[in-house]
Amino acid sequence: MMDELTPRQILDRLVSFPTVSRSPNLDLIDWVEAYLAGHGIESHRHWNEDRTKAGLFAHVGPWVEGAVVLSGHTDVVPVDGQTWSSDPWTVTERDGRLYGRGCCDMKGFDALALWALVRAHHAGIARPLQIALSYDEEIGCLGAPPLIDAMQGVVPKGTAVIVGEPSRMQLITGHKGGAGFHVHVKGYEVHSSLLPQGVSAIMEGARLIQWINDRNAEIQAAPRGALGARFDPPFTTLHVGMIEGGTAHNITAADCRFAVEMRVVPDDDLEALAAAFEAESARLDAALKARRPEAGVHLQRFFGVPALTPEADGPAEALLRQLTGQNAAGVVSYGTEAGQFQEAGYSAVVCGPGDIAQAHQPDEFLSLAQFQAGHDLMKKLVEQLG
Ligand SMILES: [Zn+2]
Numbered sequence: 001m002m003d004e005l006t007p008r009q010i011l012d013r014l015v016s017f018p019t020v021s022r023s024p025n026l027d028l029i030d031w032v033e034a035y036l037a038g039h040g041i042e043s044h045r046h047w048n049e050d051r052t053k054a055g056l057f058a059h060v061g062p063w064v065e066g067a068v069v070l071s072g073h074t075d076v077v078p079v080d081g082q083t084w085s086s087d088p089w090t091v092t093e094r095d096g097r098l099y100g101r102g103c104c105d106m107k108g109f110d111a112l113a114l115w116a117l118v119r120a121h122h123a124g125i126a127r128p129l130q131i132a133l134s135y136d137e138e139i140g141c142l143g144a145p146p147l148i149d150a151m152q153g154v155v156p157k158g159t160a161v162i163v164g165e166p167s168r169m170q171l172i173t174g175h176k177g178g179a180g181f182h183v184h185v186k187g188y189e190v191h192s193s194l195l196p197q198g199v200s201a202i203m204e205g206a207r208l209i210q211w212i213n214d215r216n217a218e219i220q221a222a223p224r225g226a227l228g229a230r231f232d233p234p235f236t237t238l239h240v241g242m243i244e245g246g247t248a249h250n251i252t253a254a255d256c257r258f259a260v261e262m263r264v265v266p267d268d269d270l271e272a273l274a275a276a277f278e279a280e281s282a283r284l285d286a287a288l289k290a291r292r293p294e295a296g297v298h299l300q301r302f303f304g305v306p307a308l309t310p311e312a313d314g315p316a317e318a319l320l321r322q323l324t325g326q327n328a329a330g331v332v333s334y335g336t337e338a339g340q341f342q343e344a345g346y347s348a349v350v351c352g353p354g355d356i357a358q359a360h361q362p363d364e365f366l367s368l369a370q371f372q373a374g375h376d377l378m379k380k381l382v383e384q385l386g
Contacts, residue, residue, distance in 0.1 A: 002038030004118055007375050008091075008098075010035075011111035014074075015091045015100040021075040021138045024052040028074050032056055032114065032133065039118045046150035048143070053135040055147035059155040060121040061128035061385065067158035068319065068385065069130045069346065070113035071144075071337055073137030076102040082362035097365040105359035108366040109164025109352040109374065116378040125385035130158050137337060140180065140303025144337040148344045157345075160316035163338040164352030166359055166366075167330075169373045171320045172350035174331035176231060176263045177270040177307030177339060181277065182300040183208065185245075185256040185284075188292040198252030199288055199295040202245045205256035208297070211280050212238045212260065215273075225267025227310065230331045236264045236273065263333070266309040274304065306339040308348060316347040323380045324351070332356070351377075 005013075013035075017028035029045065036043050036058055043058040055074075059067060079088045079101055086092040088101040098108070113131050120129045132151065136143035151157075185208070187201030219236050228234050238260065245256030260277065264270040281297045288295035310329065311317060317329060329349075334356060338348040353374035354366045 002035065004039070004122070005035070005115070007111045007115045007371065010114050011098065011103065011107060012091045014107040014111055015102055016089055018089050018101075019075050020078045021136055022078070025074045025135050026052070026054060029054045029056050029133075035114070036117070039121060041117065041121055044150070044154055046147045048135065053143070055135055055143055055150070056133045057130060057147065057151050057155060058117060059128055059130045060117055061125040063156060064128060065156040065159070067128035067130040067156065068381065069132055069158035069161040069341070070116065071132045071134070071161055071163045071341065072106050072110040072113055073134045073143065073337065074107075074110065075135050075138050075143075076105070076107070077138050077360045079362070084362050088364075093368070096368050098368065098371060099363055099365045101364055103366040104166050104354035104364050105356075106164055106166060106352060106354075108354055108371055112353070112374045112378050113164065115375070116382055119378075120382045120385055123382055123386055125382070127385045128156065128158075129385055130155060134337060141305045141335060141337055141340060142303070144340045145344075148341060159347060160319050161338065161341040161346045161348040162316065162320065163336050163341070163348060163350045164374075165334070165336045165350050166352050166354035166356045167332065167350050168355050169324065169351060169353055169370065169377065171317065171324060171326045171329045172332050173308070173310040173314070173317050173329040174227065174230065174266055175308040175335055175339065175350065176265055176333055177305055178264065178335045179262045179270055179274045179304045180302045181260045182302055183258050183260060183281070184298040184300075186288075186294065186296050186298065187253050187255065188295050189254045190252050192250040192252055195252065199292050200252040201256035201295075202253040204284060204288060205243075205245065205258060207284060208281060209240055209258065211277075212240060225265060227267045228265030231265055231333060234265070236262065236268045238262050264307060266307040270304070270306060274301070305335040306343045308336065308339040308342055308350070311347055314347040314349070316349040320349055320351055323377055323384065
């Protein structure tokens with residue numbers, strides 16, 4: 001049988017695979033699969049459409065429902081344009097820190113989860129443990145929903161999910177949901193002196209942006225929901241982050257493109273807000289087409305992540321309270337796969353080593369203290385399952 005690697009040894013291997021979201025992650029998945037197989041653990045793959053990437057899940061312990069699920073993503077953000085003091089694809093220890101792309105977000109947790117799975121398998125446990133490793137998290141949490149689907153019926157359904165995004169090991173029970181749209185307003189070019197015969201994509205796009213401003217004003221004037229009150233800011237926000245369009249001051253713009261992002265507190269209905277924006281865009285599309293058939297509005301939704309709603313007496317929260325001794329639970333403003341697990345009927349929380357401030361940075365690091373705290377949590381978890 002293969003040696004049981006330490007979390008640090010596993011981390012070294014995981015970081016050595018440059019699994020940037022735009023690239024395949026199969027080398028990493030092959031390694032994980034072989035490592036688990038070497039310990040007699042069967043794993044299952046969920047492939048993406050063109051079979052360039054795979055998610056992986058595995059189950060150890062009795063073949064019954066009620067597992068604790070450790071969830072992490074295998075992809076990392078690029079290092080392009082960043083200045084690193086050491087090779088981002090080699091874990092380098094200095095000043096009590098482990099430097100490397102993904103050490104914090106979130107191969108550190110992945111390594112701990114793999115360690116726990118193998119340890120639990122050999123120790124023997126009464127309550128099962130599962131691991132779920134996704135891809136394409138960094139480009140909008142795209143990989144988890146099909147992975148969660150793939151798990152159904154292949155392994156017994158788990159109960160409590162720990163998503164190990166960096167939270168400095170704090171128990172996080174809520175986060176905002178999010179949705180993003182690329183908007184393309186198509187106009188009709190004429191000399192601006194003939195304005196009524198043309199359609200300015202910029203001026204029409206501005207109507208949609210004003211609709212967004214109006215929603216923000218409306219939301220901020222409305223009474224606050226109880227769940228939202230815990231966030232900063234304590235309400236849903238809509239934002240336009242980039243815009244381009246037009247060719248000259250005296251030509252009605254043929255194109256205007258902008259990106260819309262919504263961050264939605266758990267009290268509000270993300271899908272209803274997204275649908276309202278789609279309806280408003282459809283109204284404008286029809287109005288523009290009535291003036292010029294070439295004109296119109298095209299929307300492309302590029303992500304949608306449900307909010308994580310704090311659960312009343314949730315099993316995942318209860319488990320983490322017991323393991324960490326923490327009484328307080330926090331909320332965060334970044335989205336994670338926890339909302340997606342919760343939407344699929346799991347109890348879910350976020351708790352992982354490292355500080356989100358380190359994620360995506362040049363010289364990304366995980367402190368040894370945080371890694372050790374994560375390891376301690378996993379040891380307690382394996383004991384608890386036994
Ligand atoms: Zn992450």
